[in-house]
Amino acid sequence: MSNIKSNWDGLTGLFSITFGLAYGGYAYSLPQPMFGNPLEAIFLPLAVSGIAIFIGVLLIITGGVTPSIVAIKALLNESSQRKEDRRKIAITCLICFFYAMLFEHVGYVISTSLFMFSTLTVTCGKSFWKKSALISIIFAVGIFITFNELLSVNLPPFPFFN
Numbered sequence: 001m002s003n004i005k006s007n008w009d010g011l012t013g014l015f016s017i018t019f020g021l022a023y024g025g026y027a028y029s030l031p032q033p034m035f036g037n038p039l040e041a042i043f044l045p046l047a048v049s050g051i052a053i054f055i056g057v058l059l060i061i062t063g064g065v066t067p068s069i070v071a072i073k074a075l076l077n078e079s080s081q082r083k084e085d086r087r088k089i090a091i092t093c094l095i096c097f098f099y100a101m102l103f104e105h106v107g108y109v110i111s112t113s114l115f116m117f118s119t120l121t122v123t124c125g126k127s128f129w130k131k132s133a134l135i136s137i138i139f140a141v142g143i144f145i146t147f148n149e150l151l152s153v154n155l156p157p158f159p160f161f162n
Helices: 009-028 043-063 066-076 080-106 108-124 126-150
Strands: none
Touching: 009 043, 009 066, 080 108, 108 126
């Protein structure tokens, strides 16, 4: 097994198939149009879903599952610095997800300030929290004023000023 070259194709294929099935399920549950072909609105999303599933199957067939297992084992045995870097990347991805969820509900300034503060805290460390808070608030307010007032591009406002 040590002469097997590691790659992530099998695992990526499984992810692609899972994504394709979930995306296709959501696409199929879209409301049907009131007139015309009922499949017309969901044709493109279902095509994207089918392509994702097809590519996932191809990745599993060509890449195999065993090289992905070897790659996972190599990942678990890597240095502590690389593990820390991967942990920071994973936390940043979670922060981005929560930012996207909050954006419409709490407005641009609050969500962007929280996003930037969280990201700066992950990358710079907790000891720079005052500087991170100041930078995130000044940036979010400055961009909000620039776009809303100077450029007349509306960003989601504060939730309590509606």
